[in-house]
Amino acid sequence: MRPRTTTAVAAGSALLLLTGCGAADMTKQASPFANAQGARTVTLSVQSWVGAQANVAVARYLLEHELGYRVDTVQVDEVPAWDALSQGRVDAILEDWGHPEQEQRYVEDKRTIAPGGDLGVTGHIGWFVPTYFAKRHPDVTDWKNLDTYAEQFRTPESGGKGQLMDGSPSYVTNDKALVKNLKLDYQVVFAGSEAAQITQIKQFAKEKKPFLTYWYTPQWLFEKVPMTEVKLPAYQEGCDADPEKVACAYPVTPLQKYLNADFAKDGGDAADFLRKFRWTTEDQNEVSLMIAEQKLPAEEAAKKWVDSHESVWNKWLP
Amino acid sequence: MATLTATTPKAPPPGILTSRTARKLVVLAVAAAVLVPLAATRWTDGTWPDALTIDLSRPLGDASDWIIDNRDSHPLFLYFFGHVSNAVVIAVRAVYLALLAVGWAGVTAVAGLVAWRVAGAGLALATAAAFVACGLLGMWVPTMQTLALMAVAVAASVVVGTLLGLAAGLSDRMNRALRPVLDTMQVLPAFAYLLPVVLVFGIGVPAAVLATVVYAAPPMARLTALGLRGADKEVLEAVESLGATARQRLLTARLPLARKELLLGLNQTIMMALSMAVIASVIGAGGLGDRVYQALASVDVGAALAAGIPIVLLAVVLDRVTGAAGARLGQPPAPNARALGAYALAAAVAVAVAGRLAGRLEWPDGWVVGIAEPVNRAVDWMTAHLYSGVPVIGGTADWAGHFTTWVLDPLRDGLQWLPWWAVLLIVAALAWPIGTWRTALTAVLAMAAIGVLGVWKPSLDTLSQVLAAVAVTLVIGFATGIAAARSDRFERLLRPVLDVFQTMPQFVYLIPVVALFGVGRAPAVAAAVVYALPAVVRITTQGLRQVDPAALESARSLGASGAQQLRQVQLPLARPALLLAVNQGVVLVLAVVIIGGLVGGGALGYDVVFGLAQGDLATGLVAGAAIVCLGLMLDRVTQPTERRATKGA
Numbered sequence: 005m006r007p008r009t010t011t012a013v014a015a016g017s018a019l020l021l022l023t024g025c026g027a028a029d030m031t032k033q034a035s036p037f038a039n040a041q042g043a044r045t046v047t048l049s050v051q052s053w054v055g056a057q058a059n060v061a062v063a064r065y066l067l068e069h070e071l072g073y074r075v076d077t078v079q080v081d082e083v084p085a086w087d088a089l090s091q092g093r094v095d096a097i098l099e100d101w102g103h104p105e106q107e108q109r110y111v112e113d114k115r116t117i118a119p120g121g122d123l124g125v126t127g128h129i130g131w132f133v134p135t136y137f138a139k140r141h142p143d144v145t146d147w148k149n150l151d152t153y154a155e156q157f158r159t160p161e162s163g164g165k166g167q168l169m170d171g172s173p174s175y176v177t178n179d180k181a182l183v184k185n186l187k188l189d190y191q192v193v194f195a196g197s198e199a200a201q202i203t204q205i206k207q208f209a210k211e212k213k214p215f216l217t218y219w220y221t222p223q224w225l226f227e228k229v230p231m232t233e234v235k236l237p238a239y240q241e242g243c244d245a246d247p248e249k250v251a252c253a254y255p256v257t258p259l260q261k262y263l264n265a266d267f268a269k270d271g272g273d274a275a276d277f278l279r280k281f282r283w284t285t286e287d288q289n290e291v292s293l294m295i296a297e298q299k300l301p302a303e304e305a306a307k308k309w310v311d312s313h314e315s316v317w318n319k320w321l322p
Numbered sequence: 323m324a325t326l327t328a329t330t331p332k333a334p335p336p337g338i339l340t341s342r343t344a345r346k347l348v349v350l351a352v353a354a355a356v357l358v359p360l361a362a363t364r365w366t367d368g369t370w371p372d373a374l375t376i377d378l379s380r381p382l383g384d385a386s387d388w389i390i391d392n393r394d395s396h397p398l399f400l401y402f403f404g405h406v407s408n409a410v411v412i413a414v415r416a417v418y419l420a421l422l423a424v425g426w427a428g429v430t431a432v433a434g435l436v437a438w439r440v441a442g443a444g445l446a447l448a449t450a451a452a453f454v455a456c457g458l459l460g461m462w463v464p465t466m467q468t469l470a471l472m473a474v475a476v477a478a479s480v481v482v483g484t485l486l487g488l489a490a491g492l493s494d495r496m497n498r499a500l501r502p503v504l505d506t507m508q509v510l511p512a513f514a515y516l517l518p519v520v521l522v523f524g525i526g527v528p529a530a531v532l533a534t535v536v537y538a539a540p541p542m543a544r545l546t547a548l549g550l551r552g553a554d555k556e557v558l559e560a561v562e563s564l565g566a567t568a569r570q571r572l573l574t575a576r577l578p579l580a581r582k583e584l585l586l587g588l589n590q591t592i593m594m595a596l597s598m599a600v601i602a603s604v605i606g607a608g609g610l611g612d613r614v615y616q617a618l619a620s621v622d623v624g625a626a627l628a629a630g631i632p633i634v635l636l637a638v639v640l641d642r643v644t645g646a647a648g649a650r651l652g653q654p655p656a657p658n659a660r661a662l663g664a665y666a667l668a669a670a671v672a673v674a675v676a677g678r679l680a681g682r683l684e685w686p687d688g689w690v691v692g693i694a695e696p697v698n699r700a701v702d703w704m705t706a707h708l709y710s711g712v713p714v715i716g717g718t719a720d721w722a723g724h725f726t727t728w729v730l731d732p733l734r735d736g737l738q739w740l741p742w743w744a745v746l747l748i749v750a751a752l753a754w755p756i757g758t759w760r761t762a763l764t765a766v767l768a769m770a771a772i773g774v775l776g777v778w779k780p781s782l783d784t785l786s787q788v789l790a791a792v793a794v795t796l797v798i799g800f801a802t803g804i805a806a807a808r809s810d811r812f813e814r815l816l817r818p819v820l821d822v823f824q825t826m827p828q829f830v831y832l833i834p835v836v837a838l839f840g841v842g843r844a845p846a847v848a849a850a851v852v853y854a855l856p857a858v859v860r861i862t863t864q865g866l867r868q869v870d871p872a873a874l875e876s877a878r879s880l881g882a883s884g885a886q887q888l889r890q891v892q893l894p895l896a897r898p899a900l901l902l903a904v905n906q907g908v909v910l911v912l913a914v915v916i917i918g919g920l921v922g923g924g925a926l927g928y929d930v931v932f933g934l935a936q937g938d939l940a941t942g943l944v945a946g947a948a949i950v951c952l953g954l955m956l957d958r959v960t961q962p963t964e965r966r967a968t969k970g971a
Contacts, residue, residue: 084520196924
């Protein structure tokens, strides 16, 4: 009889635990690894590119060493990161390249995400050829002449056309529509991840081979493989409204920070600090390069930058 | 087309068709002769007709929007999913805090102690060494996070799996209902489980744990059912005659008799949970997988390896310890076992307390060995020297180019050129002769479902990559397997290599693969080959070694040379094992298709990655479903059904 009673009690209390305490809003649940051992924790979203890692590395270093927080980082792709941010699984995104649809949904409608101000860095997406190639063929930098070079950009994957290499599926891109609408003799080949794309670019550069790639600034790889932008038809407000009909260049985007709404309200010093966090493209590149090229651990790179730029970050402290 | 394979075989004219295979093929040919002209006149174009597709992107998009909009207010989420998610968070957190509280010395000591009690002194040392190595690599905290997540996931998988297994083991009807489901789940690639859970739970640990449970529970259920059903009938009768109630029979006879299978189930569950815990880093699981994934972003193979090695170590240690525990079952315990256990427990507690008192709970920063730099240098050197311009044989990039133009392109274009009904016919013609009409029907329906989902072309692209990868895997795998079966020394050397490749997270070798083969389908095939090879080599070696020694001996006495023995005795006798190797090769290669999407493989793999990355669940789920269908089809086409029918039940 005894075991049965125990089982019944256990089952009953489990049921009580499940239903008795009412609703459980899973949009208000933090990561189980947060706030371990009484530490105040901030969870930051790191996107997959190195610039974003640089932001997070410096913010993390300062939060840990100047403000006494523990910082967890999670790597999530851009759009899912918005969702995670709205649920409080992460507290902040430090570098967003513009997601109007998500902004409307989470910032305007649901009010679960609060804007965190400018990062200070401006981003730009474009098509690039290596500078060593552009020097030999200066007219390649105009999109109208791209077709004459298509043959040189051919690879086994591009099936008889020139190859335009795109990167991670998480990035904002209109390239397929652009190639179609500008009637170019090119095939968009998706590298599938930024790691694959960078590795391929480096391999091309080692052999001084020509290539055409989707790329963006600020990016540390420019220091390693200098690249020149190919001019596309100029960007005008609204020319990219219909994704199927885009036939113009990408805009220049001031990168934005976003905070979880509750964190923005109750986050104390950390939220204050993250709102004030604002640096320049050069600063970011300096840290990125240390991480990606010298292969320093992110923490060490951040320390080096912090040690030599006190006047910059002093203004961020609450 | 579905009706095509369901037609009952007509009685063949006596004397002409004696073989069953030929009879089945004739029936197919007759059916095709009737149906193909119909299809060909109705839809002249070779690709899947638009009229037969269903566009799911609207309803799926709406569903995903609805979930996001209602996640914080709808009762279904507040009173059910919310609690599930909450329970997961609390459980993982509890385990994580406990691990941190015990400290690194304590965790290492306790792990060593457990390994010693269940598996012996040698493995205990190996376990402790593995944990120390995790710390030395600077990965202590991520290792603990992964361990916490795994512990919860494995516990839940074992509970769910055992319950399902009990149901299937005790009730014939449940068994019939569950078997096909569990069989199918074993074939599905891990990534396919991620999207649905993300849809409901969002990015984060709860989704990761639940995906892991769904992925890791089926082997436990299968093996529990198998163990219960395989129990010795005479023992059961004896127990029954003693007047035991059904519950007593279960607890005192059937379950203890199934111990071996239960432990094997636990072993498989742990291994699958570990591999999933890494893959789930894509949806925010944190821990070691996340470190690997983050290192990938800065193209840092060394750092990825530093996080990958603890995963390999954990996997090898957990596998060996649970395996050894299974092997030791039934042996009498040593006479002083209890006392020894008590001493060891006291020692472990003492170590933990000492660690705590000394304030050394976290792994000391000074004790970290950086392996990233030398590894990166080695990888750079290798890729710089092998990529191109190697005299005579050409560089790896040239091979990749040739492989793409001469193998992958013709294969893809050929498949896409075939009319859709021809593809279905081929599938039926392959599946029916080695299986039953049921498996053939499943295969054909799975293939047709791909067309209905509207991803016919990308699926054939993926299929062409899978076929090429399987071919390469089998050639290399059989050759290596044969070599390993013939030389003990080679097999011993090979074993750790296979272990590493089987458990190393696939993310780690993405960069080397691209650095060697460039971006495109060739590196995707290479990654798949690396992943599938160990299993194929293992099964081949095992199959060849299990060939009856008497048969070999008699061949030798007849003066057969080594090659003759192999060709005429060993290979024919090991045929079932070789077929199993083919089947496993296909399933494993398909599991890496999505990884291939990360290096330029395109097609379905890219679509799934795109769906995860953009939160575009319509694209991702449809592509995931198509991969599942491809998996079903390939499994049925390569798995002889007679064997399966005799195995269980």
